[in-house]
Amino acid sequence: MNNTNKCLIVILAIFLCQQVMAQNNQTQNNQGTITLSFIPNVAGKPLVLNDSSYTNPFDEIYQISKFRFYVSQVSAKDKQRSQKEKNSYHLIDAADPSSLQFSFSLKPGKYNSIDFLLGVDSVRNFSGAQTGELDPVKNMFWTWNSGYVMLKLEGRSTASTALNNRIEYHIGGYSGAFNTIKKIHLDVNFEIVAGKSVSLPIKTDINTLWQGAHDIRIAASPVCAIPCALAMEIADNYSKMFSIIK
Amino acid sequence: MRKISILVLFVGLVWMAGFFMSAGKQAGPWKPTYLSFNIPAGWPKPPKDIFISNRLTEEGFQLGKKLFYDGRLSKDGNFACATCHQQYAAFANYDHDFSHGFNNAFTKRNAPPLFNLAWMPLLHWDGAINHLEVQPLGPITSTIEMAEQIDSVLFKLKKDSVYRRMFKAAFGDATINSQRLLKAIAQFTGTIISAGSKYDKVQRGEASFTPSEQNGYQLYKTKCSGCHPEPLFTDYSFRNNGLSVNKLLNDSGRMRITRDNKDSLKFKVPSLRNVAISFPYMHDGRFFSLGEVIDHYRTGIVTAQPSLDSLLKKRIPLTNMEKNNLIFFLHTLTDSTLTHNPRFAVH
Numbered sequence: 050m051n052n053t054n055k056c057l058i059v060i061l062a063i064f065l066c067q068q069v070m071a072q073n074n075q076t077q078n079n080q081g082t083i084t085l086s087f088i089p090n091v092a093g094k095p096l097v098l099n100d101s102s103y104t105n106p107f108d109e110i111y112q113i114s115k116f117r118f119y120v121s122q123v124s125a126k127d128k129q130r131s132q133k134e135k136n137s138y139h140l141i142d143a144a145d146p147s148s149l150q151f152s153f154s155l156k157p158g159k160y161n162s163i164d165f166l167l168g169v170d171s172v173r174n175f176s177g178a179q180t181g182e183l184d185p186v187k188n189m190f191w192t193w194n195s196g197y198v199m200l201k202l203e204g205r206s207t208a209s210t211a212l213n214n215r216i217e218y219h220i221g222g223y224s225g226a227f228n229t230i231k232k233i234h235l236d237v238n239f240e241i242v243a244g245k246s247v248s249l250p251i252k253t254d255i256n257t258l259w260q261g262a263h264d265i266r267i268a269a270s271p272v273c274a275i276p277c278a279l280a281m282e283i284a285d286n287y288s289k290m291f292s293i294i295k
Numbered sequence: 296m297r298k299i300s301i302l303v304l305f306v307g308l309v310w311m312a313g314f315f316m317s318a319g320k321q322a323g324p325w326k327p328t329y330l331s332f333n334i335p336a337g338w339p340k341p342p343k344d345i346f347i348s349n350r351l352t353e354e355g356f357q358l359g360k361k362l363f364y365d366g367r368l369s370k371d372g373n374f375a376c377a378t379c380h381q382q383y384a385a386f387a388n389y390d391h392d393f394s395h396g397f398n399n400a401f402t403k404r405n406a407p408p409l410f411n412l413a414w415m416p417l418l419h420w421d422g423a424i425n426h427l428e429v430q431p432l433g434p435i436t437s438t439i440e441m442a443e444q445i446d447s448v449l450f451k452l453k454k455d456s457v458y459r460r461m462f463k464a465a466f467g468d469a470t471i472n473s474q475r476l477l478k479a480i481a482q483f484t485g486t487i488i489s490a491g492s493k494y495d496k497v498q499r500g501e502a503s504f505t506p507s508e509q510n511g512y513q514l515y516k517t518k519c520s521g522c523h524p525e526p527l528f529t530d531y532s533f534r535n536n537g538l539s540v541n542k543l544l545n546d547s548g549r550m551r552i553t554r555d556n557k558d559s560l561k562f563k564v565p566s567l568r569n570v571a572i573s574f575p576y577m578h579d580g581r582f583f584s585l586g587e588v589i590d591h592y593r594t595g596i597v598t599a600q601p602s603l604d605s606l607l608k609k610r611i612p613l614t615n616m617e618k619n620n621l622i623f624f625l626h627t628l629t630d631s632t633l634t635h636n637p638r639f640a641v642h
Contacts, residue, residue: 174425175425175426176348176426177345177348177349177426177427177428177429177478177481178426178428178429178473178474178476178477178481179474180472180473180474184472184473184474185432185445185473186446186473190429190432192429192433192435192437193423193433194423194424194552195423195424195425195426195429225553226553226554226555227554276554277554
């Protein structure tokens with residue numbers, strides 16, 4: 050065999066490798082897309098920041114100026130397997146419509162559950178400086194006591210005894226006695242087809258914050274901004290805020 | 296046939312060249328000078344590797360040093376990290392119980408010295424900060440310290456072509472964001488190591504203690520090492536050392552973070568290294584001399600406090616002679632190779 054032919058064989062081998070790699074990419078492209086879309090509302094009334102008045106189960110009237118929360122570690126399950134979204138951190142912010150939904154790809158199949166953490170998973174809370182959705186410039190990282198604010202609700206209420214009738218709930222705490230990270234499980238029923246996109250609207254009812262496992266009255270607790278027992282109770286309540294719109 | 300082979304070979308080579316060039320492009324031409332983190336002989340490994348996702352480079356260190364000394368990290372330009380962390384005081388605030396912050400405010404705790412931070416599991420007197428990288432967020436945004444916002448700091452840095460160049464040298468491109476800012480500062484503060492005191496030289500057999508220092512060292516070993524063990528001269532635990540409560544500050548210490556009554560009045564045990572030059576002492580800087588500190592342990596401890604550390608229930612009896620010898624020993628922990636090291640000095 051002469052040198053030219055030897056070279057040809059090497060080139061052919063590399064070419065074949067390329068083909069296999071390209072095929073792998075194709076398999077990845079052979080997926081569909083799921084879009085989770087959060088729809089903030091208060092007991093069915095659409096959320097309008099700094100405007101609409103809402104009534105909680107204790108007949109306390111309030112307005113909302115800020116509503117944000119973190120969603121992390123999203124996964125979807127079909128009968129065979131669970132698929133995780135990569136780099137799965139999302140700051141959902143009622144003031145930024147583009148933040149209310151996000152998409153990721155899934156293999157074709159029939160899916161029956163969506164799981165995620167409401168909040169930022171524990172490890173990211175003590176792993177140093179983060180960027181992207183977890184950047185401290187987003188004002189969701191405590192500088193006085195390291196850790197993320199998992200959910201933030203601010204506004205005003207005539208029932209509030211705090212300064213300027215303000216209500217302010219910065220719910221955080223990632224470990225130990227005050228862990229406010231909530232595992233969310235949603236039963237779903239959708240099918241992913243290659244190359245197609247499915248949208249999953251998730252009703253997000255802020256009014257769940259006041260009542261559920263615990264009664265939270267604005268008159269008694271207008272402010273909560275530290276990891277503490279009250280924060281845990283509020284997180285217990287709002288962990289029920291999601292429901293799939295059929 | 297041969298002609299076709301050569302043609303195919305040529306086309307193949309061109310295609311391969313393109314393939315490798317594009318691979319090369321992704322890797323980029325960025326070649327920083329990597330540094331290793333050197334643990335002094337005989338020291339334990341740090342509890343976690345704080346540089347595991349922040350690989351040390353000379354460029355990152357130099358950027359961190361420039362940021363540490365730059366007043367633009369504060370709202371009015373007056374307060375750099377170095378304003379309250381001065382090299383000649385082992386990066387504590389020399390002769391200040393509380394530090395001055397924005398708009399003539401006073402801080403509420405004494406600024407601690409900065410060295411051997413890679414070994415410190417939790418930062419601040421109450422352990423509020425869980426990673427060295429996120430520590431600067433506290434003083435930068437505190438209204439009584441630097442009183443600035445992180446995005447305003449980034450806005451100022453982005454306008455400066457020197458910073459754009461230095462961020463590129465440290466991280467491969469000119470992007471300036473909070474993560475890079477914080478990682479760079481950690482490369483500076485996390486590599487300030489103090490292991491060059493007379494005590495260290497004695498341990499290495501390069502110097503010897505005077506008889507007074509030697510006696511003080513023995514006293515330290517029996518009376519102080521329970522909370523301040525060698526070689527770091529602290530165990531980084533949180534303890535109540537029996538200080539009377541300052542009613543104006545009402546500082547509950549570690550309890551502020553854990554909200555557990557058991558942690559009431561507990562503060563982090565500080566290192567005794569460089570103690571002679573990092574006065575005043577305690578979380579509120581109430582003692583200005585080592586003599587006052589030792590007198591507190593001899594006679595001043597408030598023994599009625601429920602959370603008082605068990606090692607201090609009977610206070611620490613020391614004669615005047617012993618007190619003086621202990622002070623002689625504590626002076627051997629001053630590290631002039633730290634306070635005079637041009638590597639950590641401004642420009």
